[in-house]
Amino acid sequence: MLDDTDRRILRLFQADPSISTAELAERAGVSAGACWRRLEKLRSTGVIKGVEAVIDWRALGYEVEVSLRVVLDKTVPRAFEDFSAAAREVPEVLEIQSFLGRVDLRLSLIARDMPHYQQLYRDRILTLPHIVDIEALMHVARIQSQGTLPI
Incomplete structure (x- = not known):
């Protein structure tokens, strides 16, 4: 303790x-x-996992942030593993989260602009395996981003 x-x-x-x-x-x-x-x-003991640099991706020219809620084909035995492995190969995917419930996974994705996002979506996201349904949520504003814990 x-x-x-x-x-x-x-x-x-x-x-x-x-x-x-x-x-x-x-x-x-x-x-x-x-x-x-x-x-x-x-x-x-794993309380401190590491120290990392936080890079402002907007300063590098990325202006669009999208959350993609993905439902996978649960009849495929390795759907989660296959999808996750393929999604990790997309450099613009910053985060992959899994959920219990109707939505299986959420991808956090960045793009330089809307044409870049559309190209990523068509060429890289829609080709990921075992997708049954996908919903895009366009990020408008970050209301709160608390990076500290109440210790």
Whole structure:
């Protein structure tokens, strides 16, 4: 279980993952060695999975974001595996989520513009295996994007 010091370290680290261990330790009110050991324990137990760069894909010229809700043919034994493997090969697919219910999967897809999206949709998405139904939801605005956890 996490104690108050672990939670304090996680809150500070989550707010600024580029912070040095020494600075993190100072802000958390622990020694640098104790902070390093706690971070290592949090990593080894899987609480901290990694640190990643967040790249603004709009700055790279992608202006269209679409959510695709996909229903697969459940009579095909490997439909999920085949579809997921093929969808991973489409570079513009940023995320694949699976669901229980009427919708089986959701793809998050980006495109440079509408003609690029239409080309991707026709040439890459509609050719993915085992699709029974697909619904496109055009992203209009991000209302909230909370990247931090309430620790």
